[in-house]
Amino acid sequence: MLRENKRQLDKAIRELDRERMSLQQQEKKTVAEIKKMAKEGQMDAVKVMAKSLVRNRHAVTKMYGLKSELQAVSLRLATLKSTQAMADAMRGATKAMRAMNRRMNLPNLQNIMREFERQNERMEMTSEMMGDAVDDALQDEGEEEETDNLVNQVLDEIGIGNMTELASAPVGTRVAEKPQAAPAMAEAEGGGGGIDEDLQARLDNLRKS
Structure with a gap:
């Protein structure tokens, strides 16, 4: 769902960019027409076209703001996606640790550790005795x-x-x-x-x- 919403937001941003570029091209044409009418002395037409030019510029400004908002929403969706992935990973790790805790026999593990320490001490003592015997023989x-x-x-x-x-x-x-x-x-x-x-x-x- 997050991927689908992000795809729709990216599509809307591209459409806004196309509309903005079209309005900017229309603005250039309007400015050229205003200059032409002003040279001919048609001031009424100049005023009408000037109002259209102002509305056009306001629309471009609004499109810039709308694009910024859509980009912010897209960034929030990406953040939510990352958070969801992290939550899924934590859920999997928690499940694995819960399974390991159920299978782990703590008393048996303690007994194994004590036996390991005892056998390790015996091995160290045997190694020391063998080393002393070899030194004495040599x-x-x-x-x-x-x-x-x-x-x-x-x-x-x-x-x-x-x-x-x-x-x-x-x-x-x-x-x-x-x-x-x-x-x-x-x-x-x-x-x-x-x-x-x-x-x-x-x-x-x-x-x-």
Whole structure:
């Protein structure tokens, strides 16, 4: 209905424009006739035509006013159309929200949220424990590697070899290699006094292990 009324208003505005343009053309002709009659001295005809010209101009002015009013009405109809569209959209949204509220089980939703929070906390705790375990494992591995390097360095200094060779060698071989350690250290120190106490303590700890 709004579209139909707006269409009729636009049609009426176009018709007013055509009538106004026709009156303006008639006004130009009337002015030319008045000038012609005035030159000929026919003053009675000039007065009659002048009255017609005044009425013509008043009609043009009224048409301008009527066009403005019709345009205002057309604008109001457009505003009403927009308002109606917005109201329809709000009605649809309200209907959808009402349906969602009917279907939504609030206690069940609260239970789901609590269960989600509980499981989320458990997952965070598990992740932290796994992270700590991995850190501890990597830390122990690093310390063990560092310990092996230190033991191998000590064994190399006293001339026994690395830890792998010492572990794989027979027992008799390990005992036989013991006397050779003292001469090697003695030569390194210029025959000063045997194995250093710190190195001896490390070697004794290695044998105990």
